[in-house]
Amino acid sequence: MNLFERFGQAFMPNYGVPPVALARGEGTRVWDVDGKEYLDFIAGIATSSLGHAHPALIEAVSRQVATIAHTSNLFLHEPEVLLAEKLLSLLDGPARVFFANSGTEANEAAYKLALKYGRREGRTYFVAAENGFHGRTIGALSLTGKKAIRDQFGPFPVEVRFVPYGDADALKEAVTGDCIAVFLEPTQGEAGVVPPPEGYFEAAREICDSTGALLVADEIQSAIGRSGHWFAHQADGVTPDILTLAKGLGGGLPIGACIGFGDVGRLFEKGDHGSTFGGNPVSCAAALAVLGTLDLGHVTSVADRLRTGLESVDHPLLKGVRGRGLWLAAVLGEPRSAQVQQAAQDAGFLVNALQPDAVRIAPPLVVTAGEVDTFVSAFPAILTEAAK
Ligand SMILES: Cc1ncc(COP(=O)(O)O)c(C=O)c1O
Numbered sequence: 001m002n003l004f005e006r007f008g009q010a011f012m013p014n015y016g017v018p019p020v021a022l023a024r025g026e027g028t029r030v031w032d033v034d035g036k037e038y039l040d041f042i043a044g045i046a047t048s049s050l051g052h053a054h055p056a057l058i059e060a061v062s063r064q065v066a067t068i069a070h071t072s073n074l075f076l077h078e079p080e081v082l083l084a085e086k087l088l089s090l091l092d093g094p095a096r097v098f099f100a101n102s103g104t105e106a107n108e109a110a111y112k113l114a115l116k117y118g119r120r121e122g123r124t125y126f127v128a129a130e131n132g133f134h135g136r137t138i139g140a141l142s143l144t145g146k147k148a149i150r151d152q153f154g155p156f157p158v159e160v161r162f163v164p165y166g167d168a169d170a171l172k173e174a175v176t177g178d179c180i181a182v183f184l185e186p187t188q189g190e191a192g193v194v195p196p197p198e199g200y201f202e203a204a205r206e207i208c209d210s211t212g213a214l215l216v217a218d219e220i221q222s223a224i225g226r227s228g229h230w231f232a233h234q235a236d237g238v239t240p241d242i243l244t245l246a247k248g249l250g251g252g253l254p255i256g257a258c259i260g261f262g263d264v265g266r267l268f269e270k271g272d273h274g275s276t277f278g279g280n281p282v283s284c285a286a287a288l289a290v291l292g293t294l295d296l297g298h299v300t301s302v303a304d305r306l307r308t309g310l311e312s313v314d315h316p317l318l319k320g321v322r323g324r325g326l327w328l329a330a331v332l333g334e335p336r337s338a339q340v341q342q343a344a345q346d347a348g349f350l351v352n353a354l355q356p357d358a359v360r361i362a363p364p365l366v367v368t369a370g371e372v373d374t375f376v377s378a379f380p381a382i383l384t385e386a387a388k
Contacts, residue, residue, distance in 0.1 A: 003033060019345065025052025028367045030350065038345070039371055041363045042352045046189070046221050046327060049248040049290055051364035056289045057251050064285035072276055079284035086291050087257065090230045092239050096265030098258045099279025103220035103246035104135025106256030109273055110183070110216050110242045111139040113260055115158065116267045117214060118180030126158060127174045127213070128183040129165035133190035134218055143183045146190075166196040168203035175207050181214035181242070182207070186232035189221035192358040193322060193329035201236035214241040214264060220256070221327070224248035224290065225365050228300045228325035235324075248365070253286035255279065299326055299365050302372050306361070309376030315383045319357075326365055329358040330379075339386035346385070347378055 001009070008017045021033040028051050030040045043049070050057050064079065071077050084097040100106045111126075118124070128134070130145040141149070142156035145165075158180075163170040165188055175182060184204055188194040201217075208215040217240035222232035226248055229235045233243070241264045246256035256278070260267065303325045310321045310330060317340075319333040332340065335356035344351045344359075354360040363371070 019342075020350070027051045027054075028364050028371050036348070038348050038350045039363075039375060040350045041344075041361050041367075041375055042350050043362055043364045044252060045247065045352070046226055046362040047247040047250075048252045049224055049226075049365045050251045050293055051366045052252075054251070054289075054293065054366065056293045057253075057286055060285040060289035061253065061282055064282045067281075069282050070277070070280055073274055073278070077281045077284075079281045079288060080279045083279070083284045083287050083291075086288065087245075087259065090291075091243070091259065091261075092234075093261055094265070095243075095259050095261045098260075098268070098273065099284070100246075100256035100258065100275055101254045101277050101283075102135075102256045103218075103244065104137045104140045104256075105275065105278070106220060106244040106246050106258045107134045107140040107143065107183075107218060108137050109258035110181075110218075110244050111143065112273055113242060113258065113264065113267055114181035114214050114216060116272065117264065121180075121212065122178075123180040123213070124159065124178045126160045126180055126183060127171070128160050128162055129185070129188065130162045131165060131191035131194075132183070132185055132188055132218075134183060134185075135220075165191070165194065166200050168200055168207070171204060172207050175211050175213050177211050179211060179213040181216050183216045183218060185218045186222050186236060187227070187324055187327070189327075190354070192331075192355040193327055193360060195322060195324060201233060201238045205238045205240075208241070216240060216242040216244070218244050220244055220246045222324070225294045225296055225299050226325055226327045226362070228296065228303055230296070232324065249290065250283050250286045251290040253283045255283035255287055294365055302326065302367055302369055305369055306363075306367075306372045306376065309372060310361070310379065313376070313379050313383070315380050317383045317387045323361075326363055326367065328361045329354060330361060332357045332359065334387075336386050339388075340382060343382045343385035344378075347382055349375060349378060349382070 023033045128143040132145040134140045134143040145162045163174045243259040320331045337353035337359045340359045341353040352360040
């Protein structure tokens, strides 16, 4: 049996059998187990921010694992303090940090933090966006606005009311004085890299301020340079009450963060929440290496080049390009994203068939101008192949 057949036999079928078995990587390049080389334009779903085998990540993780790999939360360690302080220095206003291992756990912490506030204030329900994605555990799933993955696991402990994403009037109507919190992505990632209309996040902030609901920005996919800013909400000029992070923060090592601003950051009392592995020294060292290495100027310049390049592609299958920074969707005129993914793979590029008509393009944040040009030059032929 080959590796794919063995995967199919050993694993639960929730992922299906992935199409490529990756063996190693270097920068934006990865190689599969047969030695075929690809340019990685998906970065482990917007996660491998420094690409693969980055010297800074190798050095930080190796040094940390050789020093102390785990303490549990019974003991503190310097990397977690340095990382919390570093994140806070990049954010506006006083805030407090909780470290988890993943995005869904960061949102689970946000859910509990908001619930603590809601119970104290006698508030009863959450608001979230249709097609939004917040994770797969029961709390995070209950906030996820995708019927297909949500409904079969309900009912959920707290009511969640869903509104169309980007519609400030609908949001205003849904958020009353009984609403605990509004969970929103600054750009919807899994829904197809869909930015909201200009002013939507500011409107959400105002609606929350006038009703006393908390604004939770799920920046698990959008933060840590992906949008060209450290945090996407900074581009909108809005500070949330709770911010959740994961993905790009650890550059491939598992870490998530839930950050509470102002009084919200002090709501948890001793014993209210915790995690054995959350904020472990190795993941914190990795995140410090990511934050210390990323160059937002580089991200902005290669992002402009990628966007301009893709927008200049004149092909009947390509309807447009949307997104922010190094986080784009090529929007197709027909539902052929699976064919585009396959044709890209055959041509030596990894992209992601995100929605039937949207292909996610999210290279490592260290992608070079030359690699962007290589991808853009190959894209028309990939589209032609996919259209056949
Ligand atoms: C916006 C958003 N929130 C939450 C999650 C869940 O994160 P994780 O897969 O690390 O649990 C994701 C993952 O894609 C995401 O994009």
